[in-house]
Amino acid sequence: MPKKVDHEARRREISEALWRIASTRGLDGASLRDVAAEAGISLGRLQHYFRTKDEMLVFALRYINRLAADRIRARIEALDEEPTPREVLRACLSSMLPLDDQSRIGLLVGAAYYARAVHDEALRAEAENGIPQLRAFLTGQLRLAAERGELPPERATEDEAMLLISAVDGLATYVLLGVHAPEAALRLVDLQLAKLFGADGVDAVGEVAGAVAPGVG
Amino acid sequence: MPKKVDHEARRREISEALWRIASTRGLDGASLRDVAAEAGISLGRLQHYFRTKDEMLVFALRYINRLAADRIRARIEALDEEPTPREVLRACLSSMLPLDDQSRIGLLVGAAYYARAVHDEALRAEAENGIPQLRAFLTGQLRLAAERGELPPERATEDEAMLLISAVDGLATYVLLGVHAPEAALRLVDLQLAKLFGADGVDAVGEVAGAVAPGVG
DNA sequence: GTTATAACGGTACAAGCGACTTGTAAAAGC
């Protein structure tokens, strides 16, 4: 047998080329030839690693979702030794905003997948099975905050978590559309958290932009 | 000269055919031939009214935005003689959810346009110039509610209005993705309003689903 | 009645698409 090649690594490289194209031209605008050219390989080689376009699309979606989850985890672990639930929530929610190039591209790719997922059942299941997990995680942090007396117990619900996710998702949408700036969206996230936890969070707003940028790189 | 034809009306018919296709297959999946077939006309005739595909897309976007705005206005005017600001807000926000086929298709078409708008500057300006107007309207209603003593004055801000819009937008997104049911989204909108105005709105939740459906037809 | 022109239907075309097939080089297994 010939030289051993790391298929997974090749697929990842191709996926990253796909993202670059999809983030500027959408998934339908990303032909196999374009992706191959972007990845610096031939069409034949691309097809060697992905037999169909759908196969490539699904792999790239799983991969980018995995990276996004890793980013959130890393952001949370970069906090203090014992961060407050509020700090954890803030790190998590701000990770969902396009505050840097990486997350911006991730959201643009997500938008391209979203448009396809509303018609494609397989993609839909793939795309948003993470939401219940995210909601459960946020709910857990809310409950933790309630136990510590930092939050009214009636606010520590799944509904509250879902509203948080929805609001941040909507804010991210409008940032991509240019309705407002990324910093404005982050300010609104902090405002929402301040409403939940109490006004003592207002003075934390100033240091917010600075706290996010370094975690990105 | 031959028979006079209402160009505007023809363009609207074609646009409606486009929506039907775009809501199930996306904008890229809607070829000129498909749209013509759906509208029951020939390709040549379609081209007679829209010289390019882009021209058709932009017209159809403006048209659907106009219809959506009309729907919201009609829903508000269908309220009591002198509705409370809270009732107006509820009518407005629930109009943004996919609670019936018409608004669902509108949101699906909007999703298709959204995916294209994040790359297309012309479309982006066209697609979301309505948000500042919507925000201003909601802010006005919040201020009105504050004047009437139904809302804490510090809540009657543009920021609060933007958070409302974002949350409802996010909720609509997740309904389209099948994360939760339309009724669940509506329940969360009512919950959000109850948090704003006070808990006395909880008992109004029960009659909510019934109040929305008839306004649709 | 003639003419000019809007309103079409039909077709042609170049480009691009995803999928498939073929050809070739090279390395691992026996």
Add this chain to the structure above:
DNA sequence: GCTTTTACAAGTCGCTTGTACCGTTATAAC
């Protein structure tokens, strides 16, 4: 050292796409 199998490059296939360009009909204007 021969075979087998993987890793590619390149070409081809049938099909769809947006657009352009006919030809024909029918009606309003003169």
